[in-house]
Amino acid sequence: MDVSKIMMADVCEEWLNMKRLLIKQSTYAKYRNIVERHIEPDIGDYNLGNLNSYLINSFIYEKIKKGRLDREGELAVKTVRDITTILKSIVKYAEKEYHTENLAGNSVLPKRSRVKFEVLSLKEQKVMEEYLLDNLQEPRCVGLLICLYTGLRIGEICALKWNNIDFESKSITITHTLQRISMPDLETKRKTRIIIDEPKSESSFRTIPIPEKIFKIIRKSSYPHNDEDFFLTNSSKYVEPRNYQYFFRRTLKNMGIREVNFHILRHTFATRCVEVGFDVKTLSEILGHADTSITLNYYIHSSWENKQRQMMLLEG
Incomplete structure:
Protein backbone atom coordinates (compact mmCIF):
# COMPACT_ATOMS: atom_id res chain seq x y z
CA MET A 1 0.00 0.00 0.00
CA ASP A 2 1.29 3.45 -0.93
CA VAL A 3 1.47 5.26 2.44
CA SER A 4 2.20 8.55 0.66
CA LYS A 5 -1.49 8.70 -0.23
CA ILE A 6 -2.74 8.14 3.32
CA MET A 7 -3.30 11.38 5.23
CA MET A 8 -2.83 11.67 8.99
CA ALA A 9 -6.28 13.27 9.31
CA ASP A 10 -7.84 10.09 7.91
CA VAL A 11 -5.78 7.91 10.24
CA CYS A 12 -6.87 10.05 13.19
CA GLU A 13 -10.53 9.50 12.32
CA GLU A 14 -10.00 5.76 11.91
CA TRP A 15 -8.28 5.62 15.29
CA LEU A 16 -11.12 7.57 16.96
CA ASN A 17 -13.74 5.27 15.44
CA MET A 18 -11.83 2.26 16.74
CA LYS A 19 -11.41 3.77 20.21
CA ARG A 20 -15.09 4.69 20.42
CA LEU A 21 -15.94 0.99 20.67
CA LEU A 22 -13.57 0.45 23.60
CA ILE A 23 -13.76 3.45 25.93
CA LYS A 24 -16.26 5.51 27.92
CA GLN A 25 -18.10 8.44 26.33
CA SER A 26 -16.22 10.95 28.45
CA THR A 27 -12.84 9.52 27.48
CA TYR A 28 -13.83 9.43 23.80
CA ALA A 29 -14.94 13.08 24.01
CA LYS A 30 -11.58 14.01 25.53
CA TYR A 31 -9.68 12.15 22.81
CA ARG A 32 -11.74 13.70 20.02
CA ASN A 33 -11.28 17.17 21.49
CA ILE A 34 -7.49 16.73 21.57
CA VAL A 35 -7.38 15.31 18.05
CA GLU A 36 -9.56 18.07 16.57
CA ARG A 37 -7.95 20.96 18.46
CA HIS A 38 -4.30 19.97 18.43
CA ILE A 39 -3.34 17.08 16.17
CA GLU A 40 -5.40 17.39 12.98
CA PRO A 41 -4.87 21.17 12.53
CA ASP A 42 -1.08 20.83 12.82
CA ILE A 43 -0.21 17.52 11.19
CA GLY A 44 -3.47 16.31 9.66
CA ASP A 45 -2.29 17.34 6.18
CA TYR A 46 0.88 15.23 6.42
CA ASN A 47 0.86 11.83 4.77
CA LEU A 48 2.29 8.78 6.52
CA GLY A 49 5.24 8.73 4.16
CA ASN A 50 6.43 12.13 5.40
CA LEU A 51 5.89 11.59 9.11
CA ASN A 52 8.89 10.80 11.31
CA SER A 53 10.21 11.23 14.88
CA TYR A 54 11.77 14.59 14.04
CA LEU A 55 8.41 16.05 12.94
CA ILE A 56 6.66 14.56 15.96
CA ASN A 57 9.26 15.96 18.39
CA SER A 58 9.05 19.36 16.68
CA PHE A 59 5.26 19.24 17.06
CA ILE A 60 5.62 18.40 20.78
CA TYR A 61 8.17 21.19 21.31
CA GLU A 62 5.87 23.77 19.72
CA LYS A 63 3.03 22.63 22.00
CA ILE A 64 5.24 23.01 25.06
CA LYS A 65 6.20 26.55 24.01
CA LYS A 66 2.60 27.47 23.38
CA GLY A 67 1.55 25.98 26.72
CA ARG A 68 4.10 28.08 28.56
CA LEU A 69 2.86 31.22 26.85
CA ASP A 70 -0.84 30.49 27.36
CA ARG A 71 -0.82 29.33 30.96
CA GLU A 72 1.81 28.48 33.52
CA GLY A 73 2.00 25.37 35.65
CA GLU A 74 1.22 21.69 35.46
CA LEU A 75 -1.89 22.01 33.31
CA ALA A 76 0.13 23.04 30.25
CA VAL A 77 2.60 20.18 30.68
CA LYS A 78 -0.13 17.64 31.40
CA THR A 79 -2.06 18.72 28.31
CA VAL A 80 1.01 18.32 26.12
CA ARG A 81 1.68 14.89 27.64
CA ASP A 82 -1.91 13.88 26.84
CA ILE A 83 -1.56 15.16 23.27
CA THR A 84 1.71 13.28 22.86
CA THR A 85 0.34 10.04 24.28
CA ILE A 86 -2.67 10.14 21.94
CA LEU A 87 -0.52 10.98 18.92
CA LYS A 88 1.82 8.07 19.65
CA SER A 89 -1.18 5.76 19.96
CA ILE A 90 -2.46 6.96 16.57
CA VAL A 91 0.97 6.36 15.04
CA LYS A 92 1.07 2.86 16.56
CA TYR A 93 -2.32 2.20 14.99
CA ALA A 94 -0.95 3.33 11.60
CA GLU A 95 2.07 1.04 11.98
CA LYS A 96 -0.14 -2.01 12.53
CA GLU A 97 -2.84 -1.10 10.02
CA TYR A 98 -0.65 0.13 7.19
CA HIS A 99 2.64 -1.62 8.01
CA THR A 100 4.57 1.62 8.29
CA GLU A 101 7.91 2.01 10.04
CA ASN A 102 8.25 2.90 13.72
CA LEU A 103 7.37 6.53 13.03
CA ALA A 104 7.48 7.68 16.66
CA GLY A 105 10.39 5.53 17.80
CA ASN A 106 12.57 8.41 18.98
CA SER A 107 9.80 10.76 20.11
CA VAL A 108 9.68 11.72 23.79
CA LEU A 109 7.11 12.71 26.38
CA PRO A 110 7.54 16.15 27.99
CA LYS A 111 8.92 15.99 31.52
CA ARG A 112 6.28 16.08 34.22
CA SER A 113 6.29 19.21 36.37
CA ARG A 114 6.21 18.82 40.12
CA VAL A 115 2.65 19.39 41.30
CA LYS A 116 2.05 21.67 44.26
CA PHE A 117 -1.46 21.46 45.63
CA GLU A 118 -3.15 24.21 47.53
CA VAL A 119 -5.02 23.41 50.72
CA LEU A 120 -7.16 25.49 53.03
CA SER A 121 -5.35 26.79 56.08
Whole structure:
Protein backbone atom coordinates (compact mmCIF):
# COMPACT_ATOMS: atom_id res chain seq x y z
CA MET A 1 0.00 0.00 0.00
CA ASP A 2 1.29 3.45 -0.93
CA VAL A 3 1.47 5.26 2.44
CA SER A 4 2.20 8.55 0.66
CA LYS A 5 -1.49 8.70 -0.23
CA ILE A 6 -2.74 8.14 3.32
CA MET A 7 -3.30 11.38 5.23
CA MET A 8 -2.83 11.67 8.99
CA ALA A 9 -6.28 13.27 9.31
CA ASP A 10 -7.84 10.09 7.91
CA VAL A 11 -5.78 7.91 10.24
CA CYS A 12 -6.87 10.05 13.19
CA GLU A 13 -10.53 9.50 12.32
CA GLU A 14 -10.00 5.76 11.91
CA TRP A 15 -8.28 5.62 15.29
CA LEU A 16 -11.12 7.57 16.96
CA ASN A 17 -13.74 5.27 15.44
CA MET A 18 -11.83 2.26 16.74
CA LYS A 19 -11.41 3.77 20.21
CA ARG A 20 -15.09 4.69 20.42
CA LEU A 21 -15.94 0.99 20.67
CA LEU A 22 -13.57 0.45 23.60
CA ILE A 23 -13.76 3.45 25.93
CA LYS A 24 -16.26 5.51 27.92
CA GLN A 25 -18.10 8.44 26.33
CA SER A 26 -16.22 10.95 28.45
CA THR A 27 -12.84 9.52 27.48
CA TYR A 28 -13.83 9.43 23.80
CA ALA A 29 -14.94 13.08 24.01
CA LYS A 30 -11.58 14.01 25.53
CA TYR A 31 -9.68 12.15 22.81
CA ARG A 32 -11.74 13.70 20.02
CA ASN A 33 -11.28 17.17 21.49
CA ILE A 34 -7.49 16.73 21.57
CA VAL A 35 -7.38 15.31 18.05
CA GLU A 36 -9.56 18.07 16.57
CA ARG A 37 -7.95 20.96 18.46
CA HIS A 38 -4.30 19.97 18.43
CA ILE A 39 -3.34 17.08 16.17
CA GLU A 40 -5.40 17.39 12.98
CA PRO A 41 -4.87 21.17 12.53
CA ASP A 42 -1.08 20.83 12.82
CA ILE A 43 -0.21 17.52 11.19
CA GLY A 44 -3.47 16.31 9.66
CA ASP A 45 -2.29 17.34 6.18
CA TYR A 46 0.88 15.23 6.42
CA ASN A 47 0.86 11.83 4.77
CA LEU A 48 2.29 8.78 6.52
CA GLY A 49 5.24 8.73 4.16
CA ASN A 50 6.43 12.13 5.40
CA LEU A 51 5.89 11.59 9.11
CA ASN A 52 8.89 10.80 11.31
CA SER A 53 10.21 11.23 14.88
CA TYR A 54 11.77 14.59 14.04
CA LEU A 55 8.41 16.05 12.94
CA ILE A 56 6.66 14.56 15.96
CA ASN A 57 9.26 15.96 18.39
CA SER A 58 9.05 19.36 16.68
CA PHE A 59 5.26 19.24 17.06
CA ILE A 60 5.62 18.40 20.78
CA TYR A 61 8.17 21.19 21.31
CA GLU A 62 5.87 23.77 19.72
CA LYS A 63 3.03 22.63 22.00
CA ILE A 64 5.24 23.01 25.06
CA LYS A 65 6.20 26.55 24.01
CA LYS A 66 2.60 27.47 23.38
CA GLY A 67 1.55 25.98 26.72
CA ARG A 68 4.10 28.08 28.56
CA LEU A 69 2.86 31.22 26.85
CA ASP A 70 -0.84 30.49 27.36
CA ARG A 71 -0.82 29.33 30.96
CA GLU A 72 1.81 28.48 33.52
CA GLY A 73 2.00 25.37 35.65
CA GLU A 74 1.22 21.69 35.46
CA LEU A 75 -1.89 22.01 33.31
CA ALA A 76 0.13 23.04 30.25
CA VAL A 77 2.60 20.18 30.68
CA LYS A 78 -0.13 17.64 31.40
CA THR A 79 -2.06 18.72 28.31
CA VAL A 80 1.01 18.32 26.12
CA ARG A 81 1.68 14.89 27.64
CA ASP A 82 -1.91 13.88 26.84
CA ILE A 83 -1.56 15.16 23.27
CA THR A 84 1.71 13.28 22.86
CA THR A 85 0.34 10.04 24.28
CA ILE A 86 -2.67 10.14 21.94
CA LEU A 87 -0.52 10.98 18.92
CA LYS A 88 1.82 8.07 19.65
CA SER A 89 -1.18 5.76 19.96
CA ILE A 90 -2.46 6.96 16.57
CA VAL A 91 0.97 6.36 15.04
CA LYS A 92 1.07 2.86 16.56
CA TYR A 93 -2.32 2.20 14.99
CA ALA A 94 -0.95 3.33 11.60
CA GLU A 95 2.07 1.04 11.98
CA LYS A 96 -0.14 -2.01 12.53
CA GLU A 97 -2.84 -1.10 10.02
CA TYR A 98 -0.65 0.13 7.19
CA HIS A 99 2.64 -1.62 8.01
CA THR A 100 4.57 1.62 8.29
CA GLU A 101 7.91 2.01 10.04
CA ASN A 102 8.25 2.90 13.72
CA LEU A 103 7.37 6.53 13.03
CA ALA A 104 7.48 7.68 16.66
CA GLY A 105 10.39 5.53 17.80
CA ASN A 106 12.57 8.41 18.98
CA SER A 107 9.80 10.76 20.11
CA VAL A 108 9.68 11.72 23.79
CA LEU A 109 7.11 12.71 26.38
CA PRO A 110 7.54 16.15 27.99
CA LYS A 111 8.92 15.99 31.52
CA ARG A 112 6.28 16.08 34.22
CA SER A 113 6.29 19.21 36.37
CA ARG A 114 6.21 18.82 40.12
CA VAL A 115 2.65 19.39 41.30
CA LYS A 116 2.05 21.67 44.26
CA PHE A 117 -1.46 21.46 45.63
CA GLU A 118 -3.15 24.21 47.53
CA VAL A 119 -5.02 23.41 50.72
CA LEU A 120 -7.16 25.49 53.03
CA SER A 121 -5.35 26.79 56.08
CA LEU A 122 -6.71 25.70 59.44
CA LYS A 123 -8.13 29.20 59.91
CA GLU A 124 -9.82 29.12 56.48
CA GLN A 125 -11.22 25.66 57.17
CA LYS A 126 -12.67 26.81 60.49
CA VAL A 127 -14.31 29.83 58.85
CA MET A 128 -15.73 27.63 56.10
CA GLU A 129 -17.11 25.04 58.48
CA GLU A 130 -18.79 27.68 60.66
CA TYR A 131 -20.43 29.27 57.63
CA LEU A 132 -21.62 25.95 56.22
CA LEU A 133 -22.99 24.83 59.60
CA ASP A 134 -25.01 28.06 59.73
CA ASN A 135 -26.51 27.29 56.30
CA LEU A 136 -27.49 23.64 56.54
CA GLN A 137 -30.91 24.38 55.08
CA GLU A 138 -29.11 24.61 51.73
CA PRO A 139 -28.26 21.06 50.49
CA ARG A 140 -25.38 22.42 48.43
CA CYS A 141 -23.73 23.65 51.65
CA VAL A 142 -24.12 20.19 53.16
CA GLY A 143 -22.53 18.85 49.98
CA LEU A 144 -19.48 21.06 50.54
CA LEU A 145 -19.12 19.70 54.07
CA ILE A 146 -19.32 16.15 52.73
CA CYS A 147 -16.54 16.88 50.23
CA LEU A 148 -14.41 18.46 52.95
CA TYR A 149 -14.75 15.35 55.12
CA THR A 150 -14.70 12.56 52.53
CA GLY A 151 -12.61 13.90 49.63
CA LEU A 152 -15.32 13.39 46.99
CA ARG A 153 -14.63 14.83 43.56
CA ILE A 154 -17.04 17.44 42.22
CA GLY A 155 -18.49 15.04 39.63
CA GLU A 156 -19.07 12.46 42.35
CA ILE A 157 -20.97 14.77 44.71
CA CYS A 158 -23.06 16.07 41.80
CA ALA A 159 -24.04 12.49 40.86
CA LEU A 160 -24.70 11.45 44.46
CA LYS A 161 -28.21 10.21 45.13
CA TRP A 162 -29.89 9.37 48.43
CA ASN A 163 -29.69 5.67 47.60
CA ASN A 164 -25.90 5.98 47.69
CA ILE A 165 -26.09 6.72 51.42
CA ASP A 166 -26.38 3.76 53.78
CA PHE A 167 -27.86 4.92 57.08
CA GLU A 168 -27.15 1.63 58.80
CA SER A 169 -23.44 1.40 58.02
CA LYS A 170 -23.09 5.22 57.96
CA SER A 171 -21.34 5.20 54.62
CA ILE A 172 -21.43 6.67 51.11
CA THR A 173 -20.94 4.44 48.06
CA ILE A 174 -19.63 6.06 44.90
CA THR A 175 -21.10 4.44 41.79
CA HIS A 176 -21.41 7.31 39.30
CA THR A 177 -19.93 10.62 38.26
CA LEU A 178 -21.65 13.51 36.49
CA GLN A 179 -19.89 15.69 33.94
CA ARG A 180 -20.40 17.87 30.90
CA ILE A 181 -18.51 16.56 27.90
CA SER A 182 -17.75 17.94 24.46
CA MET A 183 -20.02 16.02 22.11
CA PRO A 184 -21.31 18.04 19.13
CA ASP A 185 -24.81 17.09 17.97
CA LEU A 186 -25.70 18.08 14.41
CA GLU A 187 -29.44 17.77 15.03
CA THR A 188 -29.68 19.91 18.18
CA LYS A 189 -26.57 21.99 17.32
CA ARG A 190 -25.42 21.58 20.92
CA LYS A 191 -21.67 21.31 21.41
CA THR A 192 -21.74 19.72 24.86
CA ARG A 193 -23.98 17.53 26.95
CA ILE A 194 -24.28 16.16 30.47
CA ILE A 195 -23.61 12.49 31.08
CA ILE A 196 -23.94 10.44 34.25
CA ASP A 197 -21.57 7.53 33.91
CA GLU A 198 -19.65 5.04 36.00
CA PRO A 199 -16.39 6.31 37.53
CA LYS A 200 -13.32 6.42 35.33
CA SER A 201 -11.56 3.51 37.07
CA GLU A 202 -12.33 0.47 39.21
CA SER A 203 -10.66 2.12 42.20
CA SER A 204 -13.10 5.03 41.98
CA PHE A 205 -15.92 2.64 42.86
CA ARG A 206 -15.66 2.78 46.63
CA THR A 207 -17.52 2.92 49.93
CA ILE A 208 -16.49 5.65 52.36
CA PRO A 209 -17.35 5.70 56.08
CA ILE A 210 -18.97 9.01 57.03
CA PRO A 211 -17.52 10.86 60.05
CA GLU A 212 -20.08 10.93 62.86
CA LYS A 213 -20.59 14.70 62.94
CA ILE A 214 -21.23 14.78 59.18
CA PHE A 215 -23.51 11.75 59.38
CA LYS A 216 -25.70 13.53 61.97
CA ILE A 217 -26.07 16.47 59.60
CA ILE A 218 -26.99 14.18 56.69
CA ARG A 219 -29.53 12.33 58.82
CA LYS A 220 -31.22 15.58 59.87
CA SER A 221 -31.38 16.63 56.21
CA SER A 222 -32.79 13.32 55.02
CA TYR A 223 -36.54 13.69 55.62
CA PRO A 224 -38.49 13.55 53.46
CA HIS A 225 -36.54 12.24 50.49
CA ASN A 226 -36.84 9.89 47.55
CA ASP A 227 -34.03 7.36 47.14
CA GLU A 228 -33.66 8.25 43.46
CA ASP A 229 -33.39 11.98 44.11
CA PHE A 230 -30.07 13.77 43.80
CA PHE A 231 -28.60 14.73 47.15
CA LEU A 232 -27.71 18.32 46.20
CA THR A 233 -31.28 19.20 45.13
CA ASN A 234 -33.42 16.62 46.95
CA SER A 235 -35.18 16.21 43.61
CA SER A 236 -34.83 14.48 40.25
CA LYS A 237 -32.91 17.50 38.93
CA TYR A 238 -29.14 17.53 39.17
CA VAL A 239 -26.61 20.31 39.75
CA GLU A 240 -23.94 20.19 37.07
CA PRO A 241 -20.29 20.64 38.14
CA ARG A 242 -19.88 24.00 36.44
CA ASN A 243 -22.83 25.46 38.35
CA TYR A 244 -21.67 23.93 41.62
CA GLN A 245 -18.28 25.52 41.06
CA TYR A 246 -20.04 28.89 40.63
CA PHE A 247 -21.96 28.29 43.85
CA PHE A 248 -18.69 27.44 45.62
CA ARG A 249 -17.08 30.68 44.45
CA ARG A 250 -20.04 32.76 45.66
CA THR A 251 -19.87 30.95 48.98
CA LEU A 252 -16.15 31.67 49.29
CA LYS A 253 -16.87 35.35 48.70
CA ASN A 254 -19.55 35.33 51.40
CA MET A 255 -17.10 33.70 53.79
CA GLY A 256 -14.31 36.15 52.99
CA ILE A 257 -12.00 33.35 51.79
CA ARG A 258 -9.72 33.71 48.75
CA GLU A 259 -10.97 32.35 45.45
CA VAL A 260 -9.81 28.77 45.00
CA ASN A 261 -10.77 25.78 42.89
CA PHE A 262 -13.37 23.30 44.15
CA HIS A 263 -10.71 20.57 44.16
CA ILE A 264 -9.08 22.26 47.16
CA LEU A 265 -11.67 20.52 49.35
CA ARG A 266 -10.30 17.13 48.28
CA HIS A 267 -6.69 18.22 48.80
CA THR A 268 -7.54 19.67 52.21
CA PHE A 269 -9.27 16.44 53.26
CA ALA A 270 -6.27 14.34 52.21
CA THR A 271 -3.81 16.67 53.92
CA ARG A 272 -5.73 16.61 57.21
CA CYS A 273 -5.89 12.80 57.01
CA VAL A 274 -2.10 12.66 56.69
CA GLU A 275 -1.68 15.08 59.59
CA VAL A 276 -3.74 12.91 61.96
CA GLY A 277 -1.91 9.74 60.94
CA PHE A 278 -3.98 7.88 58.31
CA ASP A 279 -2.07 4.98 56.80
CA VAL A 280 -1.40 5.36 53.08
CA LYS A 281 -3.39 2.31 51.97
CA THR A 282 -6.54 3.44 53.79
CA LEU A 283 -6.29 7.01 52.51
CA SER A 284 -5.62 5.80 48.96
CA GLU A 285 -8.78 3.65 48.95
CA ILE A 286 -10.93 6.43 50.42
CA LEU A 287 -9.70 8.86 47.75
CA GLY A 288 -10.25 6.28 45.01
CA HIS A 289 -6.66 6.31 43.78
CA ALA A 290 -5.63 3.47 41.50
CA ASP A 291 -2.31 3.08 43.29
CA THR A 292 -0.86 4.11 46.66
CA SER A 293 2.03 5.76 44.79
CA ILE A 294 -0.39 8.46 43.63
CA THR A 295 -1.31 9.19 47.24
CA LEU A 296 2.34 9.14 48.28
CA ASN A 297 3.44 11.50 45.51
CA TYR A 298 0.55 13.92 45.96
CA TYR A 299 -0.03 14.10 49.67
CA ILE A 300 2.63 12.44 51.80
CA HIS A 301 5.25 15.06 52.55
CA SER A 302 7.42 15.23 55.61
CA SER A 303 7.08 18.46 57.60
CA TRP A 304 10.09 20.65 58.37
CA GLU A 305 9.73 19.77 62.05
CA ASN A 306 9.81 16.05 61.25
CA LYS A 307 12.90 16.53 59.08
CA GLN A 308 14.60 18.25 62.03
CA ARG A 309 13.65 15.42 64.40
CA GLN A 310 14.99 12.82 61.98
CA MET A 311 18.29 14.66 61.52
CA MET A 312 18.71 14.87 65.29
CA LEU A 313 18.85 11.06 65.35
CA LEU A 314 22.29 11.31 63.75
CA GLU A 315 23.63 12.85 66.95
CA GLY A 316 22.89 9.65 68.88
